[in-house]
Amino acid sequence: METFTLGSDMGDSLTIREVAQIAGVSIATVSRAVNRSGPVSREARDAINRAIEQSGFRPNNIGRQLKTARTHTIGVLVPSLKNPIFADALTGLEDTAGKAGYNVLLAASGYCAEKEVSAVETFLRSRVEGMVLTVADETRSRALDILGTSGIPYVLLFNPAGRVDVSSVSVDNRLAAYQLVESLIGLGHERITMIAGRLSESDRSVERQAGYLRALNNHGLPEGDIVEVGFENPDLASRVAELEQRRHPPSAYFCSTDMLAIAMIRALSALGKRVPDDASVVGFDGIAIGEHLTPSLATAVQPAEAMGDWAARHLLARIVSGESIVHQVFPHRIRSGESRGLPGRAFRRANSGKSSDMP
């Protein structure tokens, strides 16, 4: 028989028998009510609820988990909660999991592959029934290797779908970056620098870089500069100062995340440059606050909350009914913003300089 212990004291135990006694119903009825394993009359349920309320009785999940090997817990690993894109996804995820009666164990990796491994190990030891993860690089992730051998279902969130044997939900990072950079080219920008989150820390960054390079290439522009920075406390000031001191500074910056774009606008502003008058800046992610900035941020929008919701739904379907692998690509949206404009003064100056150089 299942043993239940009092919530108020782990050593002191109150049995299902005693709850039944207090409520004046059978043990089987209490068991059906607590485990939701069968029908219980409204009267009986009310009596049981009163008894449980009075006694502080609480079913012991751990005991039940050991018996059924069901913990109703999923593990969620994200790089950082400080980037709202992950907080938004987690909001959708936690809400959906919670409604389905699942708990969320949370870990943040700080974009560090070692921490990814230890988070996955912790989740496995805690017997999560599945995981949702955003890893640095899915194609060479030790955390996913470990997870793969465990046989536990998991869903990659935001990582591009590079493995056929893993469920994933992402946008088409490459296409979105392509369209964003093409929109800059359409405005007349020819010197577009990419500010990229460290490529080893983000396979999304790698995809976005590929889209950027293809856009330049398809429009006959020379390969652009790529400035790689860390996601945590990116020190942009000196890098930007160097770029802006060039004779022909970039007229536009494509940043691999909105957070980097915001840091970029700040760095330009510290140099006395205005966006977009002196240089255009576009981001990637579509965090809500980007619309509230002045200038508002031009960006590629990922529907993060809906993606988190989808990840939870699909993971639970995999856990409960063994649904097969799915690669879900959500549509992105290019959001216009005031941070994207015509090539700025520096660009025009440089170009007029160029033409006067000509014979």
Add this chain to the structure above:
Amino acid sequence: METFTLGSDMGDSLTIREVAQIAGVSIATVSRAVNRSGPVSREARDAINRAIEQSGFRPNNIGRQLKTARTHTIGVLVPSLKNPIFADALTGLEDTAGKAGYNVLLAASGYCAEKEVSAVETFLRSRVEGMVLTVADETRSRALDILGTSGIPYVLLFNPAGRVDVSSVSVDNRLAAYQLVESLIGLGHERITMIAGRLSESDRSVERQAGYLRALNNHGLPEGDIVEVGFENPDLASRVAELEQRRHPPSAYFCSTDMLAIAMIRALSALGKRVPDDASVVGFDGIAIGEHLTPSLATAVQPAEAMGDWAARHLLARIVSGESIVHQVFPHRIRSGESRGLPGRAFRRANSGKSSDMP
């Protein structure tokens, strides 16, 4: 003897004996290594690690938990992850808990008292060893009543320290609000409206309102308008339009959170008003992105990440060594910002109107 089960299949079990066999060491040595209960030579540890890696062996936390009644898990409940103040606190909390070998179970209440109750119930069923919570109103919280009878240690985060029998970490919300509003009065503002998160959803909002009213009162200003809005999707547009259409519109708005301040600046801007030229706007929280806005946000800064770190440290000290109740008040900081300026044009117009009305 403890039983371990294979990570790859919950039904298929591999015993500690088999791991010892593969590694060529004694069972006692494997037990010491896995449970960290005693010294193990480097050679033995390497051999065990290889054996574990090869076999996919993983100690079963649940079995151990049942035995020791230690889950090494804490529950964390916040109102919303969409407000960076909570994401920042969670970052500090998760990091500190993780380093101490504790897992974090996460729930968000969406500022809803019913969801607070169900989150606490879930945490208790999952046998968390302690909780960190931000609740709507600590003085009349059913969730805290339930938690109180459980005897499990917990720490209130951000809630003002209203109960003597509960550990808490917060800033002095009332004093910070007082200073912020006083700084507006010092600039010459006389018509200051407060935009408050729904008072039933946030006891911080109530404290900040008290500081606001006291500042007005101490400086001989009439009691100001308080506009109460919900935190989730606050519809400010119509409320702000009404205020701004008045003959003497407010010259400054004190918003009870930075997120509301950002929404407020947006609502004013939609009406063609500029901040701070037409009206000053100040927030509360000190979210990092506030510094990147144009205008940058004047606000009272809570050191959220440090507060989350403190909450985790203190909770673990309560769990592990029974440390007693502490009310920790962190220092706040008033951050100047471009959103706070001299009374705007509308104010000056109204005041010149007022003087011409006089005989």
